[in-house]
Amino acid sequence: xxxxxxxxxxxxxxxxxxxxxxxxxxxxxxxxxxxxxxxxxxxxxxxxxxxxxxxxxxxxxxxxxxxxxxxxxxxxxxxxxxxxxxxxxxxxxxxxxxxxxxxxxxxxxxxxxxxxx
Numbered sequence: 001x002x003x004x005x006x007x008x009x010x011x012x013x014x015x016x017x018x019x020x021x022x023x024x025x026x027x028x029x030x031x032x033x034x035x036x037x038x039x040x041x042x043x044x045x046x047x048x049x050x051x052x053x054x055x056x057x058x059x060x061x062x063x064x065x066x067x068x069x070x071x072x073x074x075x076x077x078x079x080x081x082x083x084x085x086x087x088x089x090x091x092x093x094x095x096x097x098x099x100x101x102x103x104x105x106x107x108x109x110x111x112x113x114x115x116x117x
Contacts, residue, residue: 031084038064038081056085056094058101065107075115078108 042055
């Protein structure tokens with residue numbers, strides 16, 4: 001079901017916020033920054049987001065997660081990338097195979113488990 005099908009009525013703006021606002025403003029900002037970093041990473045590697053491989057494809061997301069781990073990003077950052085992609089996918093109605101690809105998820109989860117207690 002498309003998001004527009006859910007929110008289209010006389011209170012469209014209010015219903016749009018019900019479905020798309022993160023629970024915390026900081027979370028929304030973090031998700032936007034992570035997505036921006038993903039796009040910048042892809043542009044630096046391939047020169048343009050319109051070319052193959054797709055920026056939201058499995059391989060592109062996996063390479064980005066690998067680079068975050070290699071660069072010692074925060075332990076929850078790779079998981080945050082996957083959460084951000086899922087959140088934006090729901091909010092704007094796009095699908096990406098990388099979000100649920102077990103290899104991406106496993107790599108992000110394993111890295112998060114290495115965090116000191």
